[in-house]
Amino acid sequence: MRIGELAARTGVPTRLLRYYEERGLLDPGRTANGYRDYAECLVDRVVQIRGLIDAGVPTRIIGRILPCLDDPRAIHVADADPEIIAALERHRDQLDARIRCLTRNRDAIGAYLDAVRGLPSADRVTAG
DNA sequence: CTTCTCACA
DNA sequence: TGTGAGGA
Missing domain, CATH: 1.20.5 (Single alpha-helices involved in coiled-coils or other helix-helix interfaces)
Structure with missing residues:
Protein backbone atom coordinates (compact mmCIF):
# COMPACT_ATOMS: atom_id res chain seq x y z
CA MET A 1 0.00 0.00 0.00
CA ARG A 2 1.13 3.57 -0.45
CA ILE A 3 1.81 6.06 2.33
CA GLY A 4 -1.63 7.68 2.21
CA GLU A 5 -3.41 4.41 2.86
CA LEU A 6 -1.06 3.45 5.68
CA ALA A 7 -1.64 6.87 7.21
CA ALA A 8 -5.40 6.43 6.95
CA ARG A 9 -5.28 2.98 8.50
CA THR A 10 -2.97 3.87 11.37
CA GLY A 11 -4.06 7.41 12.03
CA VAL A 12 -0.43 8.48 11.71
CA PRO A 13 0.14 11.42 9.35
CA THR A 14 2.15 10.73 6.20
CA ARG A 15 4.62 13.33 7.41
CA LEU A 16 5.31 11.24 10.47
CA LEU A 17 5.57 7.98 8.56
CA ARG A 18 8.37 9.49 6.47
CA TYR A 19 9.94 10.80 9.63
CA TYR A 20 9.92 7.35 11.24
CA GLU A 21 11.51 5.94 8.13
CA GLU A 22 14.24 8.55 8.35
CA ARG A 23 14.72 7.50 11.96
CA GLY A 24 15.25 3.91 10.80
CA LEU A 25 12.02 2.55 12.27
CA LEU A 26 10.43 1.70 8.95
CA ASP A 27 11.79 0.61 5.63
CA PRO A 28 9.11 0.39 2.98
CA GLY A 29 10.01 -0.79 -0.47
CA ARG A 30 9.69 1.45 -3.51
CA THR A 31 7.53 1.08 -6.55
CA ALA A 32 8.84 1.80 -10.02
CA ASN A 33 7.71 5.42 -9.80
CA GLY A 34 9.56 5.95 -6.54
CA TYR A 35 6.55 5.83 -4.24
CA ARG A 36 6.95 4.04 -0.93
CA ASP A 37 5.34 0.61 -0.85
CA TYR A 38 4.29 -0.63 2.58
CA ALA A 39 3.65 -4.28 3.42
CA GLU A 40 0.57 -5.22 5.43
CA CYS A 41 2.57 -6.16 8.50
CA LEU A 42 3.83 -2.59 8.75
CA VAL A 43 0.40 -1.46 9.92
CA ASP A 44 0.99 -3.32 13.18
CA ARG A 45 4.53 -2.07 13.34
CA VAL A 46 3.43 1.56 13.07
CA VAL A 47 0.93 1.02 15.85
CA GLN A 48 3.70 -0.51 17.94
CA ILE A 49 5.98 2.42 17.22
CA ARG A 50 3.27 4.90 18.22
CA GLY A 51 2.69 3.04 21.44
CA LEU A 52 6.35 3.14 22.37
CA ILE A 53 6.75 6.81 21.48
CA ASP A 54 3.65 7.68 23.45
CA ALA A 55 5.25 5.82 26.34
CA GLY A 56 8.19 8.17 26.05
CA VAL A 57 10.62 5.75 24.46
CA PRO A 58 12.98 7.62 22.13
CA THR A 59 13.22 6.45 18.53
CA ARG A 60 16.85 5.48 19.06
CA ILE A 61 15.80 2.85 21.51
CA ILE A 62 12.71 1.84 19.58
CA GLY A 63 14.94 1.09 16.63
CA ARG A 64 16.80 -1.42 18.74
CA ILE A 65 13.71 -2.89 20.34
CA LEU A 66 11.65 -3.51 17.22
CA PRO A 67 13.92 -6.18 15.76
CA CYS A 68 13.41 -8.09 19.00
CA LEU A 69 9.67 -7.99 18.64
CA ASP A 70 9.72 -9.17 15.04
CA ASP A 71 6.71 -10.67 13.45
CA PRO A 72 5.91 -13.25 16.09
CA ARG A 73 4.39 -11.00 18.73
CA ALA A 74 6.02 -12.87 21.56
CA ILE A 75 8.80 -10.91 23.15
CA HIS A 76 12.08 -12.75 22.77
CA VAL A 77 13.21 -13.02 26.34
CA ALA A 78 15.91 -15.39 25.19
CA ASP A 79 17.99 -12.96 23.15
CA ALA A 80 18.32 -10.42 25.91
C1' DC B 1 -1.91 11.74 -5.28
C1' DT B 2 3.34 11.11 -4.47
C1' DT B 3 8.24 12.75 -3.81
C1' DC B 4 11.99 15.82 -1.71
C1' DT B 5 14.70 19.28 1.44
C1' DC B 6 15.42 23.09 4.77
C1' DA B 7 14.16 25.35 8.60
C1' DC B 8 12.10 25.73 13.07
C1' DA B 9 9.03 25.03 17.45
C1' DT C 1 9.57 14.70 18.40
C1' DG C 2 7.25 16.72 15.16
C1' DT C 3 5.51 20.57 11.69
C1' DG C 4 5.45 24.01 7.82
C1' DA C 5 6.73 25.76 3.40
C1' DG C 6 7.27 25.14 -1.29
C1' DG C 7 8.56 22.96 -5.35
C1' DA C 8 8.67 18.88 -8.76
Missing part, protein backbone atom coordinates in the same frame (compact mmCIF):
# COMPACT_ATOMS: atom_id res chain seq x y z
CA ASP A 81 20.90 -8.22 24.26
CA PRO A 82 22.85 -6.55 27.08
CA GLU A 83 23.15 -3.37 25.06
CA ILE A 84 19.39 -3.04 24.78
CA ILE A 85 19.00 -3.81 28.46
CA ALA A 86 21.49 -1.11 29.34
CA ALA A 87 19.71 1.39 27.08
CA LEU A 88 16.37 0.52 28.63
CA GLU A 89 17.77 0.86 32.13
CA ARG A 90 19.07 4.32 31.33
CA HIS A 91 15.76 5.26 29.85
CA ARG A 92 13.90 3.98 32.89
CA ASP A 93 16.08 6.15 35.08
CA GLN A 94 15.33 9.16 32.90
CA LEU A 95 11.62 8.44 33.15
CA ASP A 96 12.03 8.22 36.90
CA ALA A 97 13.59 11.66 37.00
CA ARG A 98 10.82 13.09 34.84
CA ILE A 99 8.16 11.54 37.01
CA ARG A 100 9.68 13.14 40.10
CA CYS A 101 9.79 16.49 38.32
CA LEU A 102 6.20 16.24 37.13
CA THR A 103 5.09 15.14 40.57
CA ARG A 104 6.67 18.21 42.15
CA ASN A 105 4.93 20.44 39.66
CA ARG A 106 1.58 18.78 40.13
CA ASP A 107 1.87 19.09 43.90
CA ALA A 108 2.92 22.73 43.64
CA ILE A 109 -0.06 23.52 41.45
CA GLY A 110 -2.33 21.60 43.77
CA ALA A 111 -1.05 23.56 46.74
CA TYR A 112 -1.56 26.82 44.88
CA LEU A 113 -5.09 25.85 43.96
CA ASP A 114 -5.86 24.91 47.54
CA ALA A 115 -4.52 28.29 48.71
CA VAL A 116 -6.61 30.17 46.15
CA ARG A 117 -9.76 28.33 47.07
CA GLY A 118 -9.10 29.06 50.72
CA LEU A 119 -9.08 32.81 50.10
CA PRO A 120 -12.14 34.97 50.99
CA SER A 121 -14.14 35.61 47.79
CA ALA A 122 -13.60 39.39 48.07
CA ASP A 123 -9.89 38.89 47.41
CA ARG A 124 -10.45 37.16 44.15
CA VAL A 125 -10.85 38.76 40.76
CA THR A 126 -14.53 38.48 40.06
CA ALA A 127 -14.76 40.49 36.86
CA GLY A 128 -14.89 37.48 34.56
Whole structure:
Protein backbone atom coordinates (compact mmCIF):
# COMPACT_ATOMS: atom_id res chain seq x y z
CA MET A 1 0.00 0.00 0.00
CA ARG A 2 1.13 3.57 -0.45
CA ILE A 3 1.81 6.06 2.33
CA GLY A 4 -1.63 7.68 2.21
CA GLU A 5 -3.41 4.41 2.86
CA LEU A 6 -1.06 3.45 5.68
CA ALA A 7 -1.64 6.87 7.21
CA ALA A 8 -5.40 6.43 6.95
CA ARG A 9 -5.28 2.98 8.50
CA THR A 10 -2.97 3.87 11.37
CA GLY A 11 -4.06 7.41 12.03
CA VAL A 12 -0.43 8.48 11.71
CA PRO A 13 0.14 11.42 9.35
CA THR A 14 2.15 10.73 6.20
CA ARG A 15 4.62 13.33 7.41
CA LEU A 16 5.31 11.24 10.47
CA LEU A 17 5.57 7.98 8.56
CA ARG A 18 8.37 9.49 6.47
CA TYR A 19 9.94 10.80 9.63
CA TYR A 20 9.92 7.35 11.24
CA GLU A 21 11.51 5.94 8.13
CA GLU A 22 14.24 8.55 8.35
CA ARG A 23 14.72 7.50 11.96
CA GLY A 24 15.25 3.91 10.80
CA LEU A 25 12.02 2.55 12.27
CA LEU A 26 10.43 1.70 8.95
CA ASP A 27 11.79 0.61 5.63
CA PRO A 28 9.11 0.39 2.98
CA GLY A 29 10.01 -0.79 -0.47
CA ARG A 30 9.69 1.45 -3.51
CA THR A 31 7.53 1.08 -6.55
CA ALA A 32 8.84 1.80 -10.02
CA ASN A 33 7.71 5.42 -9.80
CA GLY A 34 9.56 5.95 -6.54
CA TYR A 35 6.55 5.83 -4.24
CA ARG A 36 6.95 4.04 -0.93
CA ASP A 37 5.34 0.61 -0.85
CA TYR A 38 4.29 -0.63 2.58
CA ALA A 39 3.65 -4.28 3.42
CA GLU A 40 0.57 -5.22 5.43
CA CYS A 41 2.57 -6.16 8.50
CA LEU A 42 3.83 -2.59 8.75
CA VAL A 43 0.40 -1.46 9.92
CA ASP A 44 0.99 -3.32 13.18
CA ARG A 45 4.53 -2.07 13.34
CA VAL A 46 3.43 1.56 13.07
CA VAL A 47 0.93 1.02 15.85
CA GLN A 48 3.70 -0.51 17.94
CA ILE A 49 5.98 2.42 17.22
CA ARG A 50 3.27 4.90 18.22
CA GLY A 51 2.69 3.04 21.44
CA LEU A 52 6.35 3.14 22.37
CA ILE A 53 6.75 6.81 21.48
CA ASP A 54 3.65 7.68 23.45
CA ALA A 55 5.25 5.82 26.34
CA GLY A 56 8.19 8.17 26.05
CA VAL A 57 10.62 5.75 24.46
CA PRO A 58 12.98 7.62 22.13
CA THR A 59 13.22 6.45 18.53
CA ARG A 60 16.85 5.48 19.06
CA ILE A 61 15.80 2.85 21.51
CA ILE A 62 12.71 1.84 19.58
CA GLY A 63 14.94 1.09 16.63
CA ARG A 64 16.80 -1.42 18.74
CA ILE A 65 13.71 -2.89 20.34
CA LEU A 66 11.65 -3.51 17.22
CA PRO A 67 13.92 -6.18 15.76
CA CYS A 68 13.41 -8.09 19.00
CA LEU A 69 9.67 -7.99 18.64
CA ASP A 70 9.72 -9.17 15.04
CA ASP A 71 6.71 -10.67 13.45
CA PRO A 72 5.91 -13.25 16.09
CA ARG A 73 4.39 -11.00 18.73
CA ALA A 74 6.02 -12.87 21.56
CA ILE A 75 8.80 -10.91 23.15
CA HIS A 76 12.08 -12.75 22.77
CA VAL A 77 13.21 -13.02 26.34
CA ALA A 78 15.91 -15.39 25.19
CA ASP A 79 17.99 -12.96 23.15
CA ALA A 80 18.32 -10.42 25.91
CA ASP A 81 20.90 -8.22 24.26
CA PRO A 82 22.85 -6.55 27.08
CA GLU A 83 23.15 -3.37 25.06
CA ILE A 84 19.39 -3.04 24.78
CA ILE A 85 19.00 -3.81 28.46
CA ALA A 86 21.49 -1.11 29.34
CA ALA A 87 19.71 1.39 27.08
CA LEU A 88 16.37 0.52 28.63
CA GLU A 89 17.77 0.86 32.13
CA ARG A 90 19.07 4.32 31.33
CA HIS A 91 15.76 5.26 29.85
CA ARG A 92 13.90 3.98 32.89
CA ASP A 93 16.08 6.15 35.08
CA GLN A 94 15.33 9.16 32.90
CA LEU A 95 11.62 8.44 33.15
CA ASP A 96 12.03 8.22 36.90
CA ALA A 97 13.59 11.66 37.00
CA ARG A 98 10.82 13.09 34.84
CA ILE A 99 8.16 11.54 37.01
CA ARG A 100 9.68 13.14 40.10
CA CYS A 101 9.79 16.49 38.32
CA LEU A 102 6.20 16.24 37.13
CA THR A 103 5.09 15.14 40.57
CA ARG A 104 6.67 18.21 42.15
CA ASN A 105 4.93 20.44 39.66
CA ARG A 106 1.58 18.78 40.13
CA ASP A 107 1.87 19.09 43.90
CA ALA A 108 2.92 22.73 43.64
CA ILE A 109 -0.06 23.52 41.45
CA GLY A 110 -2.33 21.60 43.77
CA ALA A 111 -1.05 23.56 46.74
CA TYR A 112 -1.56 26.82 44.88
CA LEU A 113 -5.09 25.85 43.96
CA ASP A 114 -5.86 24.91 47.54
CA ALA A 115 -4.52 28.29 48.71
CA VAL A 116 -6.61 30.17 46.15
CA ARG A 117 -9.76 28.33 47.07
CA GLY A 118 -9.10 29.06 50.72
CA LEU A 119 -9.08 32.81 50.10
CA PRO A 120 -12.14 34.97 50.99
CA SER A 121 -14.14 35.61 47.79
CA ALA A 122 -13.60 39.39 48.07
CA ASP A 123 -9.89 38.89 47.41
CA ARG A 124 -10.45 37.16 44.15
CA VAL A 125 -10.85 38.76 40.76
CA THR A 126 -14.53 38.48 40.06
CA ALA A 127 -14.76 40.49 36.86
CA GLY A 128 -14.89 37.48 34.56
C1' DC B 1 -1.91 11.74 -5.28
C1' DT B 2 3.34 11.11 -4.47
C1' DT B 3 8.24 12.75 -3.81
C1' DC B 4 11.99 15.82 -1.71
C1' DT B 5 14.70 19.28 1.44
C1' DC B 6 15.42 23.09 4.77
C1' DA B 7 14.16 25.35 8.60
C1' DC B 8 12.10 25.73 13.07
C1' DA B 9 9.03 25.03 17.45
C1' DT C 1 9.57 14.70 18.40
C1' DG C 2 7.25 16.72 15.16
C1' DT C 3 5.51 20.57 11.69
C1' DG C 4 5.45 24.01 7.82
C1' DA C 5 6.73 25.76 3.40
C1' DG C 6 7.27 25.14 -1.29
C1' DG C 7 8.56 22.96 -5.35
C1' DA C 8 8.67 18.88 -8.76
